[in-house]
Amino acid sequence: MKKKVVSILLLAAMAASLLAGCGGNGSDLKTDSAANGNSDSQSSSITNAGDDAASGSDTAAAEGQVINIYSFNDELRTRITAVYSEIESTSDDGTTSTLKDGRVIKWIINPNQDGVYQDKLDEALTAQMSAADDDKVDIFAAELDYVVKYTDADSDAAMTLESLGINPATDLADQYEFTKTVASDQNGVMRASTWQACPGVLVYRRDIAKEVFGTDDPVEIGKKTADWATMKATAEELKAKGYYAFSSYADTFRTYSNNMAQEWVTIENPTTVKVDQKVMDWVTDSKEWLDAGYFDPTVKGQWNADWYTAMGSGSKVFAFLFPAWAIDTQMVPNWDGDAGAWAVTNAPLSFNWGGTFLLAATGTDNPQIVKDIILALTADKDNLTTITQKYSEFTNAQSVMGAAASNNTYASEFLGGQNPYGYFADSLASIKMAPLSAYDQGCVELFQNSFSDYFQGQVDFDKAKSNFETAIMERYPEITAVEWPQ
Amino acid sequence: MKRKKTVEYSKWGYIFILPFFVSFFIFSLIPLVDTIRYSFYEYYRSGLKQIGPNFVGMENYVSLLKSDMLKYAGNTMILWIIGFIPQIVIALLLASWFVDVRLKIRGQQFFKVVIYLPNLIMASAFAMLFFTLFSNNGPINSILMSIGLTKEPIDFMRTAFGTRSLVGVMNFLMWFGNSTIMLMAAIMGISPDIFEASEIDGCNSVQRFFLITLPMIRPILAYTLITAIIGGLQMFDVPQILTNGQGSPDRTSTTLIMFLNNHLKSKNYGMAGALSVYLFIVSGILCYIVYRITNDDDDDGSKAAARKQKKAERRRG
Numbered sequence: 001m002k003k004k005v006v007s008i009l010l011l012a013a014m015a016a017s018l019l020a021g022c023g024g025n026g027s028d029l030k031t032d033s034a035a036n037g038n039s040d041s042q043s044s045s046i047t048n049a050g051d052d053a054a055s056g057s058d059t060a061a062a063e064g065q066v067i068n069i070y071s072f073n074d075e076l077r078t079r080i081t082a083v084y085s086e087i088e089s090t091s092d093d094g095t096t097s098t099l100k101d102g103r104v105i106k107w108i109i110n111p112n113q114d115g116v117y118q119d120k121l122d123e124a125l126t127a128q129m130s131a132a133d134d135d136k137v138d139i140f141a142a143e144l145d146y147v148v149k150y151t152d153a154d155s156d157a158a159m160t161l162e163s164l165g166i167n168p169a170t171d172l173a174d175q176y177e178f179t180k181t182v183a184s185d186q187n188g189v190m191r192a193s194t195w196q197a198c199p200g201v202l203v204y205r206r207d208i209a210k211e212v213f214g215t216d217d218p219v220e221i222g223k224k225t226a227d228w229a230t231m232k233a234t235a236e237e238l239k240a241k242g243y244y245a246f247s248s249y250a251d252t253f254r255t256y257s258n259n260m261a262q263e264w265v266t267i268e269n270p271t272t273v274k275v276d277q278k279v280m281d282w283v284t285d286s287k288e289w290l291d292a293g294y295f296d297p298t299v300k301g302q303w304n305a306d307w308y309t310a311m312g313s314g315s316k317v318f319a320f321l322f323p324a325w326a327i328d329t330q331m332v333p334n335w336d337g338d339a340g341a342w343a344v345t346n347a348p349l350s351f352n353w354g355g356t357f358l359l360a361a362t363g364t365d366n367p368q369i370v371k372d373i374i375l376a377l378t379a380d381k382d383n384l385t386t387i388t389q390k391y392s393e394f395t396n397a398q399s400v401m402g403a404a405a406s407n408n409t410y411a412s413e414f415l416g417g418q419n420p421y422g423y424f425a426d427s428l429a430s431i432k433m434a435p436l437s438a439y440d441q442g443c444v445e446l447f448q449n450s451f452s453d454y455f456q457g458q459v460d461f462d463k464a465k466s467n468f469e470t471a472i473m474e475r476y477p478e479i480t481a482v483e484w485p486q
Numbered sequence: 487m488k489r490k491k492t493v494e495y496s497k498w499g500y501i502f503i504l505p506f507f508v509s510f511f512i513f514s515l516i517p518l519v520d521t522i523r524y525s526f527y528e529y530y531r532s533g534l535k536q537i538g539p540n541f542v543g544m545e546n547y548v549s550l551l552k553s554d555m556l557k558y559a560g561n562t563m564i565l566w567i568i569g570f571i572p573q574i575v576i577a578l579l580l581a582s583w584f585v586d587v588r589l590k591i592r593g594q595q596f597f598k599v600v601i602y603l604p605n606l607i608m609a610s611a612f613a614m615l616f617f618t619l620f621s622n623n624g625p626i627n628s629i630l631m632s633i634g635l636t637k638e639p640i641d642f643m644r645t646a647f648g649t650r651s652l653v654g655v656m657n658f659l660m661w662f663g664n665s666t667i668m669l670m671a672a673i674m675g676i677s678p679d680i681f682e683a684s685e686i687d688g689c690n691s692v693q694r695f696f697l698i699t700l701p702m703i704r705p706i707l708a709y710t711l712i713t714a715i716i717g718g719l720q721m722f723d724v725p726q727i728l729t730n731g732q733g734s735p736d737r738t739s740t741t742l743i744m745f746l747n748n749h750l751k752s753k754n755y756g757m758a759g760a761l762s763v764y765l766f767i768v769s770g771i772l773c774y775i776v777y778r779i780t781n782d783d784d785d786d787g788s789k790a791a792a793r794k795q796k797k798a799e800r801r802r803g
Contacts, residue, residue: 114730114731119751122534125534149533150534152533154535155534155535157534298623300622304621305624306621306622306623449732449734452734453736456735459735467737474748474749474751475751475752477752477754478530478532
């Protein structure tokens with residue numbers, strides 16, 4: 001019987017020392033006092049374990065063995081593997097990468113659509129404190145549409161960059177200013193960092209341009225797409241020859257929504273969605289354009305098969321409004337003709353669309369490696385140059401992008417040898433970034449959905465409005481009212 | 487003393503069924519009670535912040551009644567009927583054909599497998615397939631255009647009629663095989679003597695079907711109906727995937743469970759719980775009605791009447 005008691009005690013002591021090892025500094029005091037009740041030798045061994053963890057927090061050995069990275073698609077994985085030199089190999093299915101020191105990165109990917117990614121991420125973040133070290137979220141990605149939700153200082157889901165050991169003023173000096181503003185919480189403290197800036201341009205088919213306008217020169221075409229009034233005349237010309245200006249009303253949405261004067265939900269009035277006049281303009285214009293036949297009527301919204309088909313060679317769609325990442329990830333895989341069929345010129349209105357932000361999850365057990373990855377991907381000039389060359393992205397480094405516009409090695413084969421960076425830079429210079437709120441993704445998605453029915457003639461204008469109200473209050477129970485512009 | 491010698495076996499029975507009751511208690515009953523409990527609370531998540539649980543009484547129930555819940559109930563009903571009527575008709579027809587000895591259908595086994603196959607595909611995969619097939623630039627439209635039936639692609643999912651029909655067709659295709667197999671088993675359970683006797687009496691096949699087969703398989707038919715109704719109330723994956731969770735156009739194909747799912751986006755356990763309780767009540771009532779309709783008549787009117795009569799007789803005797 002005594003033996004049993006002793007062995008149970010021993011087991012308990014072992015478990016306690018294990019826990020002390022994980023808990024780090026904060027829990028040391030507690031375990032010490034708890035252990036004092038036991039024999040002296042046990043208590044000393046526990047303190048030792050605690051000390052080890054505390055003193056070793058600077059060296060990699062004391063950090064966790066598994067780095068969990070949450071993301072919504074392959075993009076982040078490919079970028080990090082491309083530039084983070086510590087990575088030795090990645091498994092064929094892309095779910096894990098092994099570092100040179102034997103540690104493992106786990107890529108946890110859930111799609112953005114329908115809020116799946118955020119559901120999974122939120123679940124993991126709420127369980128973060130009680131999760132085992134190897135299951136803790138270390139880095140997670142967030143899109144511009146919902147990055148505010150995670151940079152929120154009150155919920156403290158993401159660490160401040162400073163607490164990671166990154167000094168935004170010096171380390172991230174080369175980043176574009178607006179990306180830094182967007183990545184900051186309400187107190188102006190940076191909690192996220194991105195490797196891309198996403199100025200949008202107009203990407204058009206050269207063959208259609210030649211047929212309709214007699215030239216495919218970006219400068220000449222740019223004059224025809226200079227603003228919405230000219231664009232409308234251009235659309236009319238295209239229509240006369242049987243072509244569509246854009247694929248769908250969803251394609252033009254960002255040019256309007258990115259120029260909103262006010263966020264969807266303001267901090268002063270957190271239970272009301274305020275619809276901006278700009279997006280109402282989008283509704284009016286889109287209805288007009290769709291009825292006039294400037295959009296392809298078979299395409300309803302984005303991210304569906306019909307939209308992808310519209311990027312193919314059999315399509316009659318003249319142009320898309322895209323930032324750099326969309327050309328690389330959406331257009332290139334869906335274009336089935338020869339390279340060089342597309343070209344880039346200025347959009348009717350400057351806009352920023354998207355951007356993937358990296359955030360360090362509070363409670364990460366690998367702060368050192370997290371810092372290294374964030375710096376490698378978003379602050380290292382050489383790495384950003386690599387990403388630009390490899391994935392034709394507009395990266396978040398003013399010096400690299402400034403040089404790229406005039407450097408012909410950055411010419412894109414897909415764009416027929418054109419160097420698009422000048423147009424990206426021009427667009428970026430005139431971006432007036434709309435203020436963001438934590439509700440952006442739901443608002444954008446549900447607004448487009450609700451008015452989609454209106455555009456298709458299934459419901460009238462007022463019904464579409466009330467459908468949006470119903471949907472937004474369903475998605476966010478704290479929203480109690482929707483204010484429409486006069 | 488003698489009594490003590492009889493061995494009590496009943497405790498083993500209890501021990502053997504214990505695992506079921508334990509797991510039922512933990513995984514079904516507790517969540518069930520929790521669902522009902524939370525339906526009286528305000529309890530959701532805003533961003534990463536947890537709101538509640540705060541007791542609000544019947545507020546969730548009231549606000550659900552004020553919302554479009556009844557419209558979604560109607561949608562669910564319509565979608566279910568569109569799928570169920572062809573399903574049960576075709577299943578009955580096929581079942582009686584397959585079982586009919588005089589028809590001597592060849593390759594019965596093969597057909598049984600084939601009609602059951604659609605049921606093996608995951609509903610969401612099936613919906614995805616239909617979505618692609620019937621999309622504006624999809625194969626169905628290409629075929630229709632190339633054989634000259636239509637010049638412009640037909641936008642199937644643009645109208646409520648189109649979307650609802652697609653959902654109905656999918657549900658029909660997925661479930662008619664299942665019902666056929668079930669009804670076949672029921673028909674095979676009928677004694678062949680009855681069919682032989684009816685033939686000798688000069689009964690034709692239509693009479694045989696309506697006067698013998700149908701009344702004899704009533705219990706199984708009731709079972710099919712009840713399971714189909716419950717399945718229909720829970721209809722979710724097919725319309726959800728087909729309309730990308732929007733129930734478009736104008737929420738005409740939003741089912742009750744899709745509505746529930748919309749609330750769960752914000753982890754709104756209060757509202758979702760209240761909706762679940764409504765669903766629970768409705769399915770209970772529906773089952774009761776169906777059960778009464780299909781089981782409650784005897785030769786002399788109704789079972790209830792028969793029971794009454796028996797009681798009266800007993801009292802007299």
